[in-house]
Amino acid sequence: MKIQNIVKYIREHTDADDFICSIREDNSHETRFAQNGITQHISGPKLQISLQLSFGTKSGSCRVNQADEATLGFLIKTATDIACLAPEDPEHMASSGPAELPRVENCAPATMNLQPKDMVDIVQKSIDKAIAMDAMVSGMCEKHLVKSWLFTKNGFEGSNESSSFGHSMTLKKGEVETKVSYEAKDYAPFNLEEEFSRLSSQATALASMQDFDAQKIAVILRPEALQELIWYMSWMMNRRQSDEGFTAFTGQLGQQFMGEKFSLYSTLKQKSLSASPYSPEGLPSRETTWIENGLLKNMPANRYWAQKVGCNPLHIFNLYIPGGESTEEEMMKMVPRGLIINRFWYIRTVDMKAGELTGMTRDGVLYFEDGKVRHAVNNLRFNEIPHDMTRRILALGTEKLASPAMIVPTALIDSFNFVDKTSF
Amino acid sequence: MKYLDLAMNAASSLGAEYADIRIQKTTDQVIFLRNLSLKSAHTSVLDGYGIRVFKEGAWGFAHNNVFSDEAVLATVQKAFDIATLSASVNKKKKLRLAPERSYIATWKTPVRIDPFDVPLSEKVDLMMEVNRTMLAFDGIKQAVFYMIMHKDEKLFASTLGTRLDITHQFIDPMIIATAIHDGDSQSRTFDEGGRAVGWEWIQNLNLIDKAKQIAEEALIKVKSESLGPETRRTLILDPNHLGLTMHESVGHPTELDRVLGWEADFAGVSFATPEKLKNFRYGSEIVNFVGDNTLAEGLATHGFDDDGVPGQKWHIIKDGILNEYGSTRDTAMEIDLGYSRGCNRATYYYDQPINRIPNLYLLPGTQPLTPSELIADTEDGVYIQGRGSFSIDQHRVNFQFGGDFFWEIKNGKLIRPLKKVLYKSCNPEFWNSCDAICDERFWRPFGVVNCGKGQPSQTARMTHGSAPARFRNIRVGGSQ
Numbered sequence: 001m002k003i004q005n006i007v008k009y010i011r012e013h014t015d016a017d018d019f020i021c022s023i024r025e026d027n028s029h030e031t032r033f034a035q036n037g038i039t040q041h042i043s044g045p046k047l048q049i050s051l052q053l054s055f056g057t058k059s060g061s062c063r064v065n066q067a068d069e070a071t072l073g074f075l076i077k078t079a080t081d082i083a084c085l086a087p088e089d090p091e092h093m094a095s096s097g098p099a100e101l102p103r104v105e106n107c108a109p110a111t112m113n114l115q116p117k118d119m120v121d122i123v124q125k126s127i128d129k130a131i132a133m134d135a136m137v138s139g140m141c142e143k144h145l146v147k148s149w150l151f152t153k154n155g156f157e158g159s160n161e162s163s164s165f166g167h168s169m170t171l172k173k174g175e176v177e178t179k180v181s182y183e184a185k186d187y188a189p190f191n192l193e194e195e196f197s198r199l200s201s202q203a204t205a206l207a208s209m210q211d212f213d214a215q216k217i218a219v220i221l222r223p224e225a226l227q228e229l230i231w232y233m234s235w236m237m238n239r240r241q242s243d244e245g246f247t248a249f250t251g252q253l254g255q256q257f258m259g260e261k262f263s264l265y266s267t268l269k270q271k272s273l274s275a276s277p278y279s280p281e282g283l284p285s286r287e288t289t290w291i292e293n294g295l296l297k298n299m300p301a302n303r304y305w306a307q308k309v310g311c312n313p314l315h316i317f318n319l320y321i322p323g324g325e326s327t328e329e330e331m332m333k334m335v336p337r338g339l340i341i342n343r344f345w346y347i348r349t350v351d352m353k354a355g356e357l358t359g360m361t362r363d364g365v366l367y368f369e370d371g372k373v374r375h376a377v378n379n380l381r382f383n384e385i386p387h388d389m390t391r392r393i394l395a396l397g398t399e400k401l402a403s404p405a406m407i408v409p410t411a412l413i414d415s416f417n418f419v420d421k422t423s424f
Numbered sequence: 425m426k427y428l429d430l431a432m433n434a435a436s437s438l439g440a441e442y443a444d445i446r447i448q449k450t451t452d453q454v455i456f457l458r459n460l461s462l463k464s465a466h467t468s469v470l471d472g473y474g475i476r477v478f479k480e481g482a483w484g485f486a487h488n489n490v491f492s493d494e495a496v497l498a499t500v501q502k503a504f505d506i507a508t509l510s511a512s513v514n515k516k517k518k519l520r521l522a523p524e525r526s527y528i529a530t531w532k533t534p535v536r537i538d539p540f541d542v543p544l545s546e547k548v549d550l551m552m553e554v555n556r557t558m559l560a561f562d563g564i565k566q567a568v569f570y571m572i573m574h575k576d577e578k579l580f581a582s583t584l585g586t587r588l589d590i591t592h593q594f595i596d597p598m599i600i601a602t603a604i605h606d607g608d609s610q611s612r613t614f615d616e617g618g619r620a621v622g623w624e625w626i627q628n629l630n631l632i633d634k635a636k637q638i639a640e641e642a643l644i645k646v647k648s649e650s651l652g653p654e655t656r657r658t659l660i661l662d663p664n665h666l667g668l669t670m671h672e673s674v675g676h677p678t679e680l681d682r683v684l685g686w687e688a689d690f691a692g693v694s695f696a697t698p699e700k701l702k703n704f705r706y707g708s709e710i711v712n713f714v715g716d717n718t719l720a721e722g723l724a725t726h727g728f729d730d731d732g733v734p735g736q737k738w739h740i741i742k743d744g745i746l747n748e749y750g751s752t753r754d755t756a757m758e759i760d761l762g763y764s765r766g767c768n769r770a771t772y773y774y775d776q777p778i779n780r781i782p783n784l785y786l787l788p789g790t791q792p793l794t795p796s797e798l799i800a801d802t803e804d805g806v807y808i809q810g811r812g813s814f815s816i817d818q819h820r821v822n823f824q825f826g827g828d829f830f831w832e833i834k835n836g837k838l839i840r841p842l843k844k845v846l847y848k849s850c851n852p853e854f855w856n857s858c859d860a861i862c863d864e865r866f867w868r869p870f871g872v873v874n875c876g877k878g879q880p881s882q883t884a885r886m887t888h889g890s891a892p893a894r895f896r897n898i899r900v901g902g903s904q
Contacts, residue, residue, distance in 0.1 A: 042486075081544075086462055086544065177688070179689065346815040381815070
């Protein structure tokens with residue numbers, strides 16, 4: 001059944017006071033390889049039709065994955081039955097009405113045209129290159145095409161079409177393990193030669209590892225590392241949770257809460273960034289300044305909380321951290337000694353109120369001193385507070401697309417708090 | 425169902441060396457209540473099928489949600505074509521499948537009251553009452569009740585001749601009370617994990633009493649002190665804390681796909697490599713871990729895995745020595761095991777099954793020992809209940825765990841509550857420091873319902889379990 005017919009069927013077969021219907025079609029191809037062979041290889045379409053119905057302030061929702069009339073009938077009946085049995089919700093909000101949505105190009109022709117054979121060729125070449133250097137490579141080559149729609153009884157209509165391509169490679173040669181990954185909406189800029197060259201360079205740099213104890217020390221966080229910390233921090237940056245006293249952001253709105261070198265935006269202007277034109281609530285995406293030169297200007301708030309406290313409802317649809325001019329070589333000369341971190345792993349919240357996270361380094365840590373890389377070191381555990389960390393930013397480097405929805409620079413940060421180390 | 429034979433005949437005709445089809449309907453009901461506001465009452469039904477084809481040492485997997493002869497045949501063809509592409513890469517690295525016989529069986533989670541038959545109003549009424557009970561405590565600012573009811577109905581057929589009809593279901597209730605006091609915010613959670621049982625379990629949990637208890641403990645916790653600087657201390661860990669500790673530090677390191685490096689790019693590898701089998705001292709002599717996919721009420725007890733291999737029970741660590749892994753038909757042959765332990769599981773119909781942690785538990789101590797006696801026998805330590813922050817490196821060696829509720833132990837007594845406690849340790853130091861485990865009277869299961877792994881990411885479930893256990897000389901301290 002076509003999308004318009006699904007919506008028409010739902011409109012004609014429910015007497016609910018309100019509804020929100022979202023539909024999503026996925027088409028993916030995923031080739032997973034490990035130790036120089038393919039271990040998983042997956043392809044197929046997916047469909048999700050979600051319906052939230054409301055009678056007064058009582059709501060229920062249901063999701064199905066087939067679009068025949070019998071299933072749609074089940075969808076409507078189930079959501080209706082749940083709504084009728086649900087209690088009145090004091091926080092109920094009527095669905096969004098018509099809205100002017102930004103025009104966003106989230107789909108890249110090169111990604112759409114990529115064929116399974118092309119992807120297997122990429123995997124084969126990756127393996128060939130690893131074998132040529134007597135190493136093992138593991139990774140994932142994936143392509144996703146997603147179409148989504150959102151309709152409400154009150155007249156909101158939105159749609160979005162997006163593509164993404166990813167290719168990651170973890171190389172193991174002897175005791176050295178390191179990784180590079182490309183993830184973007186557009187396959188066109190992907191260059192396997194460059195990616196593997198970066199991987200090979202990282203592996204070479206890590207060849208001589210020396211034992212290193214946990215301590216507070218300056219770090220150069222490469223974009224893949226910084227993005228993970230900022231993603232967790234942005235998750236804690238919730239207006240309601242803050243207003244209710246549960247996070248470190250409580251009482252900080254309008255304050256110089258972060259370091260002056262740190263700004264954070266959601267933006268439609270960066271063409272390489274993916275950006276849904278609307279939120280799941282039907283809020284149009286628009287230019288949003290979250291943090292500007294350390295000043296906390298806005299926090300995400302859903303429609304209910306926004307009307308309760310009298311602020312604009314806002315949502316994060318991507319994240320952009322502007323960078324600076326410093327190169328890694330220049331950063332290494334700004335501090336006597338420090339570490340270069342490729343990425344982090346297994347980050348978890350230690351203390352929500354304090355905003356404290358823990359996690360470990362992964363895929364290579366380099367020690368530098370007197371402006372030069374000296375040797376690799378073992379992996380380390382950190383316990384760190386990202387918003388506090390932004391006050392210790394000494395310099396920012398060139399920004400980079402770290403994932404389809406995040407542009408992040410390299411950052412030099414003082415006194416990063418490492419608390420433990422691994423045996424490797 | 426006719427599609428089983430249609431698919432298997434088509435796969436055989438195309439030249440598949442092995443193929444299977446898993447028709448899977450997954451039904452979830454999720455109810456989320458926060459401060460008397462029903463944030464979600466949601467039912468999800470995902471119905472479709474996944475077809476695996478094995479050819480020339482490589483897999484192809486295709487899935488579809490359209491049920492018709494044409495769609496099934498097209499999906500078989502797609503899986504075959506993908507397997508052919510995979511095989512073109514795997515010429516020098518062909519996978520093999522461990523031998524397995526065929527089975528014709530039906531398996532169903534035993535439940536007295538199917539949660540899906542219980543009216544929503546009855547569930548929400550209970551949850552509202554629990555919410556009100558917690559909010560009645562002065563200082564409790566957030567009361568959350570989150571409940572998942574889940575059912576998988578699977579029909580499985582393979583070219584070995586296996587035909588399986590499996591229904592597996594579980595419930596997972598979680599209650600959280602959050603207190604605010606003097607600029608701090610702390611939560612206490614009732615969380616026994618998920619359990620493969622019916623609604624009768626919920627009825628017998630006395631959740632109103634549990635709500636009072638966790639609200640009181642949240643208030644105690646928020647007003648308590650931190651532990652201070654990290655020093656070597658003794659830990660006594662409750663089963664509902666140890667569940668996650670063993671999950672991360674024993675369960676994942678003994679998944680054979682990680683051991684083989686198949687997860688190297690994402691979830692990581694394992695220090696517990698094959699040359700350590702039968703000789704590596706993973707823990708002290710009292711440490712015995714059993715993989716058991718026959719465990720009653722276990723989340724990984726399905727009768728058969730998604731390779732069509734029956735549930736089994738085996739020692740993963742025996743008398744402290746690494747004994748065996750959790751394996752699948754394809755991973756087992758990489759170490760010439762010759763048989764699979766039946767650990768291949770997929771989450772939804774569209775997921776290719778992967779090597780998963782089985783139900784995995786620590787056997788209780790063989791000598792009579794109560795938790796009270798264990799505490800009385802401890803001079804200086806910390807007693808930890810519940811799950812907190814958890815993080816472990818990608819080789820599964822170094823880890824740091826928090827908890828949910830903490831008591832300082834001095835001279836055999838619980839002397840004061842604590843907050844923000846963390847401990848750091850590593851494999852094999854941690855399990856070798858285990859010097860006492862309470863006896864079987866105090867053994868409790870703990871079901872994990874959100875084990876994330878794989879690319880594309882999947883969420884698996886498995887049950888852990890233990891009696892309270894003691895660990896000596898562990899680095900324990902307050903957070904930053």
